[in-house]
Amino acid sequence: ADPRRVDTAIRRLLLAHYVVLGFGGLPLLYMGDEIALLNDYSYADDPEHAGDNRWVHRPRMPWELVERREVPGTVEHRVWSALRHAVRVRSELVAMHAGVEPDLLEPVNSAVFAVQRRHPASTLVGLYNVTEHHQWWPRWAVPIEGELHDELRGGPAPGDVNGLRLGPYDALWLTAR
Numbered sequence: 001a002d003p004r005r006v007d008t009a010i011r012r013l014l015l016a017h018y019v020v021l022g023f024g025g026l027p028l029l030y031m032g033d034e035i036a037l038l039n040d041y042s043y044a045d046d047p048e049h050a051g052d053n054r055w056v057h058r059p060r061m062p063w064e065l066v067e068r069r070e071v072p073g074t075v076e077h078r079v080w081s082a083l084r085h086a087v088r089v090r091s092e093l094v095a096m097h098a099g100v101e102p103d104l105l106e107p108v109n110s111a112v113f114a115v116q117r118r119h120p121a122s123t124l125v126g127l128y129n130v131t132e133h134h135q136w137w138p139r140w141a142v143p144i145e146g147e148l149h150d151e152l153r154g155g156p157a158p159g160d161v162n163g164l165r166l167g168p169y170d171a172l173w174l175t176a177r
Contacts (some may be wrong), residue, residue: 095124
């Protein structure tokens, strides 16, 4: 497989998970999501399952792929590690509390899905670039005062005083520091 296409697929998959994790509610991972398990179309060969396409997402667990989550550089490791990190970060953010309602921000850049979660102790802004191109989000459109910190990266938000840079299929979870 072409490594660039694989990288793009991983970025898109992770972006979808980051949106779900950052929007609110109880995120749900189905068996195999944590290792980027592919669809299994062999269900159609089983007469008991052939008429029910839900089985495409219910394969037998390929334990050899599960073990690859421990091998740095593999698809399974990249997805497993990124999801574990995002879940850990989410669990430490008061603005991600289930009682905090998400609010959509004005779409100043239609390529970026933007949401805020306001808690009395902290506000989080999630920015999600849903395209294959680099995007820019103006600083004035982030309703947080102070220096911005990207919780997913664990460091300063990428960009400058004028705005934030998002790579293709990139996500930022912004707070003030």
